[in-house]
Amino acid sequence: MRTFRYLWTFGACILAIAASPVAAVAAETAFVYKTSYRNVAKDPDNIWTGDALAPNPKGTVSIHEYQLHTTHGDWLISQIWNEDCSSGTCPTRLIQIGSDGRRVIVVDDMMHQIVPPNDPRFSGSSATKMQTEFAQHPFLLSDDGKTLLNGDYKFEIAGAKP
Helix, strand or coil, rough: CHHHHHHHHHHHHHHHHHHCCHHHHCCCEEEEEEEEECCCCCCCCCCCCHHHHCCCCCCCCEEEEEEEEEEEEEEEEEEEEEEEECCCCEEEEEECCCCCCCCEEEEEEECCCCCCCCCCHHHHCCCHHHHHHHHHHHCCECCCCEEEEEECEEEEECCCCC
């Protein structure tokens, strides 16, 4: 009887932890792929303007977006493939979207170049488990909502309110 009571209490504690807000925050941390705009001369979302739209050596500009919806607000990541891309990094912006729709750029930096999940150039390529995980979730928001993670890169979010 005592063992049963112990197991029941232990099980109830595990269930309470799993249902707690901390578990919900962890589920909110991964950004998901939103869309790609290929071969553009203008950013449909008006995140990138002017010189940022200068074509890469192939003569094109592509923009890839990821989003995160949380109970505390929405986030958008926009990465542009343009002439500023170097070997493995491209200009990327993290935008916090207010409840009124107002957008604030909170991070603007060079980040690991992502490969969107629908990119036809890589459909037949083999990848390691780590590469596959990064391709599916290249951007994460830390559990406290104060750091953007991009692979091994970390970016502090000034004044962050997740």
